[in-house]
Amino acid sequence: MTATGPDTEVGQGLLSFPPDFTWGAATASFQIEGSTTADGRGPSIWDTFAATPGRVRGGDTGEPACDHYRRYADDVALMSRLGLGAYRFSVAWPRVQPTGAGRVEPRGLAFYDRLVDELLAHGIEPVATLYHWDLPQAMEDSGGWRARDTAHRFADYAALVHERLADRVRQWTTLNEPWCSAFLGYGNGIHAPGVVDPRGALEAAHHLLLGHGLALRAMRGAAPADHRFSVVPNFSAVRVDVDDDRHRLAARKVDGLQHRIFLDPLAGRGYPADVVADTAWLGDWPGVVRDGDLAVVATPVDWLGVNYYSPTRVAPASAEHVTAGPFAGLRGVALLPPRGRLTGFGWEADARAFTELLERLGREVAVPLVITENGSAFPDVVAGGRVEDVERTRYLVDHLRAVHTAIGRGVDVRGYFAWSLLDNFEWAAGYGQRFGVVHVDFGTQERTVKRSGHALAEVIRHNAVPADDRLG
Numbered sequence: 001m002t003a004t005g006p007d008t009e010v011g012q013g014l015l016s017f018p019p020d021f022t023w024g025a026a027t028a029s030f031q032i033e034g035s036t037t038a039d040g041r042g043p044s045i046w047d048t049f050a051a052t053p054g055r056v057r058g059g060d061t062g063e064p065a066c067d068h069y070r071r072y073a074d075d076v077a078l079m080s081r082l083g084l085g086a087y088r089f090s091v092a093w094p095r096v097q098p099t100g101a102g103r104v105e106p107r108g109l110a111f112y113d114r115l116v117d118e119l120l121a122h123g124i125e126p127v128a129t130l131y132h133w134d135l136p137q138a139m140e141d142s143g144g145w146r147a148r149d150t151a152h153r154f155a156d157y158a159a160l161v162h163e164r165l166a167d168r169v170r171q172w173t174t175l176n177e178p179w180c181s182a183f184l185g186y187g188n189g190i191h192a193p194g195v196v197d198p199r200g201a202l203e204a205a206h207h208l209l210l211g212h213g214l215a216l217r218a219m220r221g222a223a224p225a226d227h228r229f230s231v232v233p234n235f236s237a238v239r240v241d242v243d244d245d246r247h248r249l250a251a252r253k254v255d256g257l258q259h260r261i262f263l264d265p266l267a268g269r270g271y272p273a274d275v276v277a278d279t280a281w282l283g284d285w286p287g288v289v290r291d292g293d294l295a296v297v298a299t300p301v302d303w304l305g306v307n308y309y310s311p312t313r314v315a316p317a318s319a320e321h322v323t324a325g326p327f328a329g330l331r332g333v334a335l336l337p338p339r340g341r342l343t344g345f346g347w348e349a350d351a352r353a354f355t356e357l358l359e360r361l362g363r364e365v366a367v368p369l370v371i372t373e374n375g376s377a378f379p380d381v382v383a384g385g386r387v388e389d390v391e392r393t394r395y396l397v398d399h400l401r402a403v404h405t406a407i408g409r410g411v412d413v414r415g416y417f418a419w420s421l422l423d424n425f426e427w428a429a430g431y432g433q434r435f436g437v438v439h440v441d442f443g444t445q446e447r448t449v450k451r452s453g454h455a456l457a458e459v460i461r462h463n464a465v466p467a468d469d470r471l472g
């Protein structure tokens with residue numbers, strides 16, 4: 001993820017990416033590791049949530065996931081065969097500190113040592129995310145992200161993981177998708193810890209950002225000069241059907257509660273006044289913001305991670321209408337169903353919206369961008385040792401072209417990580433939604449590279465995506 005040149009010319013039907021563009025795939029600890037009680041790992045909120053009847057589809061849990069904790073070496077060899085230059089993984093806080101504070105579990109840290117060494121031995125750059133949703137249950141028992149102390153404990157944990165891996169890992173992310181942690185975890189409760197408390201969700205959002213800033217300061221203070229730090233929000237493109245003031249206002253409200261509530265304080269602008277005003281009916285959540293917090297949150301990052309899957313469609317509603325679902329707390333907006341081409345998960349596949357989003361971020365964000373997640377879930381069939389996932393392949397290629405277009409229009413995008421390397425535990429959807437470019441048989445743990453995985457490998461080999469539909 002070094003500086004890019006402007007080399008994005010079209011040649012021989014291929015759309016070339018800049019020569020030093022980073023190609024990778026991403027995963028997350030709880031979604032792939034399994035071995036949830038091995039080597040002293042403590043329970044996380046996702047273990048508790050999944051063990052609660054009715055929370056996760058089919059009663060699925062973090063076992064066996066992809067059994068990656070034991071099969072990591074084979075998985076790294078697979079990454080190498082795909083030609084990945086980088087691998088984005090997350091560290092499980094409850095493996096490293098079983099209760100989230102105090103005692104460190106050396107066997108948990110040692111797993112990430114082994115993983116990182118294996119990656120480096122294969123010439124794959126490790127990109128470590130410190131928090132991808134598996135909060136130690138003990139931290140939730142003392143308030144979780146609604147409690148300020150969790151931000152401090154997160155910074156302690158980040159510092160100790162960084163200290164251990166600093167000699168080998170240069171690329172660091174604090175939080176993955178803090179919007180999901182806050183609004184799905186504490187807003188509508190469809191994710192762990194399953195709390196329905198819209199005001200608490202806003203407080204959690206602040207404590208997540210504070211934890212990010214504190215962790216960043218703790219790590220940067222001790223980091224070699226070549227270390228690069230980031231945070232990874234999830235982004236959408238908010239779409240309306242009519243270009244008038246009411247529709248633009250509805251879009252702005254959703255954009256505020258999904259994007260600007262994170263982007264503005266990260267950029268040093270504090271919480272957006274319109275978001276604060278729109279959510280005031282929930283109580284004085286900005287009351288949790290103490291003197292000095294906003295400066296901590298605005299500690300500069302070196303790059304911004306972009307997770308993008310699909311657009312969000314909205315329309316104006318009556319002033320009293322409270323938005324159902326993830327934007328609990330927002331009034332005057334209706335969420336519309338997705339339309340057009342849908343993935344197997346029912347998400348709208350819209351690559352043009354991806355280009356628009358990247359152009360917007362290119363204008364508004366002062367640091368380079370890295371696509372840290374992008375992908376699609378479809379049901380797969382293994383036949384004769386092959387998975388012909390034509391639709392996922394098409395989604396991949398369309399979205400890579402969208403990235404290429406954005407780069408061509410001057411947006412500084414330094415890398416692309418496919419979500420996901422492996423089919424895995426898709427949170428509340430359990431093992432029912434497959435995002436991998438590699439198929440996993442959860443019974444036998446056999447891995448099969450899908451057509452989309454072969455397509456990704458070809459893209460990496462050429463550092464280019466086809467201009468026509470050869471792979472799509």
Ligand code: IFM
Nearest residue numbers: 028177307373419426435
């Ligand atoms: O699987 C998730 C991932 O953990 C976070 N971003 C979205 C993915 C697909 O839902």
